[in-house]
Amino acid sequence: MNRAERRRQRGKAGKLAKSTSSTPTILSSAEHQLVTIGHQTHSIPEALSLAGEHHNAGRLPQAESIYQKILQIDPAQPIALHLLGVLAYQVGKNDVAIDLTKKSLAIEPDYVEAHNNLGNALKKLGKLDEAIACYQKSIEIRPAFAEAHNNLGLALQEQRKLDDAVASYHKALAIKPDFAEARYNLGNA
Helix, strand or coil: CCHHHHHHHCCCCCCCCCCCCCCCCCCCCCCCCEEEECCEEEEHHHHHHHHHHHHHCCCHHHHHHHHHHHHHHCCCCHHHHHHHHHHHHHCCCHHHHHHHHHHHHHHCCCCHHHHHHHHHHHHHCCCHHHHHHHHHHHHHHCCCCHHHHHHHHHHHHHCCCHHHHHHHHHHHHHHCCCCHHHHHHHHHC
């Protein structure tokens, strides 16, 4: 499946891992293969959507199981790799999160949310320069990604680059005026 076809498929699985950001669906050539979950079979997009429902509801073991089943069928499924990485990040397994997210990006280099979430995991490990590069790449691909501007501001603030951090928070708020987290971070900068 070429990049244009993958872009048309984005969004099919709905919002996954909402706590980190909305995630597009990038489907591979295995899109029409079936995933068996319990006694039911689902297409990969349906399985991703079901995993996303579990993930968003905090049922992480169920979400992880479905992501793993998807990857058994299609080991190069970038959404499943990325969201399994998000899940690893959420449970404090940052090295695993980084590895999975990098695998996702090797398959889909323009996956904006994956760049942003890779930055989050790197930042958690204190790798601020690498995290900043990830946020900047995310912004380069999608300049109107408010969450990446906010996260860039947080990393810059940790480096004591307050003027740059403030500028990033302002950009986030210009894009998304009701972004409470960016407004809070701006107030603390």
